[in-house]
Amino acid sequence: MATPRASDRRRSPALATWLALAAATTLAGCHRKPAVPPPPRLEIPVHLPETASTVVVPITAQLADLERALNRAVPQTLWSIDREEPRCVSAQRVKVFGERIKVTPDLACRIVGTVRRGPITLSGSGETLRINLPVNATISAEDVGGIIRRETATGAASVHGDVRLSVNPDWTPTARVSIRYDWTTPPGVTLFGKRITFVDKADQKLAGVIAGLERDLPKELRALDARGQAAAAWREGFTVLQLNEDNPPVWLRITPTEIGYAGYRVMGRELRLTAIAKALTQTFVGDRPADPAPTPLPNLVRQSKQPHLTFQIPVVADYAQLEPVLARALKKLAARGITIPRAGPVDAKFDDVTIYATTDNRLAVGITVEAKLRSGVIEKTRGRVWLTGVPDNKANSEEVEIHDLRIAADTDREAVNLLIDLFKTPEVVEAIRQSLTQDFARDYDKVIGSARKAIAAKRLGDFMLRVNMKQVTHGRVVPTGSGLFLAVQARGDASIAYQPRPRAASTLHTPGPAKAR
Template sequence: MRWGTILTLLAATLLAACSNDIEVEPPPRVEDQPVLGNQTSTMQVPLQISLDEVQRALEARTPRRLWRMNERRSDCIPATRVNPLGLGFNVTPNIACTIIGEANRGRIRLTGSGNRLTIRVPVNATLRAEDIGDIISGETADASADVIINARLSMTDNWGMRADLDLDYSWSEEPGIDFLGQRINFTERVDEELDTVIRDIERELERTFARISARPLVEDAWQKGFTTVSLNAENPPAWLRITPQRLGVTGYDVQGRSLSVNIALEARTETMIGERPDPVRPGPLPAMARDFTGDGVLVAVPVIVDYAQLEPVLLRELGEFAEGGITLPRIGVVDAAFSDVEIYATQDRRIAVGINASVTPREGVAARYGEAQGQIWLTGEPYNAANSAVISIRNLTIHGDTDRNTVDLLIALFADEQVRSKIEAALVGDFTRDYDRIIADAREAVSELQTDGVTLNLTIDEVRHGRVRATGAGLFLPVEVEGSGRLRVTLSS
């Protein structure tokens, strides 16, 4: 007798000895939620300072008349000397005069670029030399200079504004008069007066900038930064919890008539699913951080495929596959009917697939035995390639004690390689379109997130995702969006 015939008879004998109904304990159900972890993000908190207000403050605190003078000088025109044979003789004596004059400033102009401001102060001087050598009653001269003060801005540890000043000025028309073919030059004397005035302007600039304090806004940004905002209202409800860590200044920028101080808020950004988590209690405002290197915002976005989406697909595919019968090795053709599918997460990051089925032999040695029916459980491993939204289930294995049912029709059906391959193929889902829709929704959702006193605008520049995981909430595709964020704070009244 051939071995095949012996095995067939043995299978028939065992089938007769076994119950037609099979009951297997379902795999344990895992109810865990996706663990999204947390990221470190840097958000920009722009502080706007009006250059017009700074300019008005300088105008109000800098006098129009810078100085006046009235003095007698014995050497308005110095003596002319000759040196024949090394002997010095005055050909003409010193010529004395009285200098009367004043200098007035024009309108202060304030411009800037980057972290530098330029303050221009036009100065006009009118000078009159009288009683020149007791010969000429007087001569008048006009002079003008453009005083330029460059201020390099920085922030103190206590969030006050500081300006390091560099001065430059030049005369477009030097003060002096011509007399008897000689030049009476007043530049040196006027420079002495102007130097004193410029020192006063510098001190006033320093005082003006010292009055500009970023601390109120920074304090509000720090306190209100400890917040929780909604990322997604449902399916699933998701929340972004922001916990500030430190603050620093990353740059300055002049745009039009506004100076923008870019304050960076480094925070822990956590995405949580379920009920809204309470924000972390704010700590005291820290000193300004000097070593800011972080840039951009990282946020985890929950992309979850509900198991309910897979169940009808698998049921439909199995029904179509069973049309016309299924041929099982050493058993023959059987008719299979599938009535229900249940999928959930189980241990070891696998999913459980429960299928209710009935199997009726159509021909062969097993045909004399009646219908086998019940529920079979399989477990499989979710899989996707890196940065792919195509999800499949691999390595399907029958769950439970099947040794005593090795030839039961249900066990034989689901142990068959073609049947398991069909189940694996049916469980492959291309969620690219759903994924793109979710990311589009995420872009819109995070474009403006609002809570009490705070508006967070996020711009998504890049999207990355990792490997799919089975969780109690569904198949979880970890997605990370990266971009830039601006946190606008409404100052407390």
């Protein structure tokens, strides 16, 4: 037996261990262990929960249109007077010796006159609509006692009304009108030194005019067809909107389920009935979903909730984007050189990086490795190494890190598991961890910006859907079949309002008052 060389006697204990393992491999022949199977691949779908939202549906009418309707309905001549009055001027009496003696008889006359109205105007603010009706009277006393041929009096009154509007569940508008008036110039004449007024005569007729206004106003409101406007907006509300065109394509489907009454308001020269539609909002990733089937406009319900639109926006980091990042990092690391503790420098080559979702909300990372110790003690070793790790981020943070990296290996040498030790080195662990650490901020901003732009103003036929995204939040990252998935929840205000498309002059159609976001 040959005597060991001095250089062999100076070998480190760790190297002696590797040599012993190599000798064991030679003695064991070519017997191999079964390959370590890769972690199971899970095609976990992106799951976006349905959310309940509300969309404001403003139904508008111009006060000018309502004024025109009322001015058509109420005649300009409110009433006329033409009648004999037996006591136009009462008899004059004087007191003589304690008794009142008639010195002039009762004087009869004929009262003739006309009371006309000026233009009816509407104004108001908030929940109160105001009616203003100027009244002008011209009344004459004719043939007074056969002595005075005619005395003419003029007068003016102002009629004011405060209207509280509402609407029944069947969309029939109602109005409670509180009307008052006063004579700014009471009509009257002075005959034989006595002032005679005709206010009581005019008041009898004015009461009927007021009753007519209370009757006509709801009728004219019904003619504005709030139900028709609401029905058209309701139909257009069943829609699918594209939030993001690609990487990935994202769609928002809106399905109205209920509509409620939120009140009337006078805003400048516009009368607005506000309805709030409750809707189901669903987000889809990939192919465009089918349009929701419209349903008939339901009856109104009372609505007290604050309007808001809530929907999900997925931000997805494709595994195909992560794989080359990790491959480049490992290639750079191999070029710099890797040293395995207690074994020495190793030459390594990494390729065929695969990443996918596996069990327990973990990522599986597969890397094919070829490695050998530079000392030459261990021959070249090749195999497929599998790691798993947990992607994690803080709430509302776009930076995703990998925790709890675990390693399994499939090598072509059963005695020397060089590959496992290679993937335990701090340099390799850190390279993998940093490569899989992803900052979603850029993708996040792109997707949110795309969604904000897509739905800021979206035409739906002759209606415009407008959404103002006010709040954007997100939770924890989740591995899915298509990539690392970050569910973003957007919340804002939405309204759908009538805004017809511009039409060519030859086919221009002007809708009636407030006819049909």
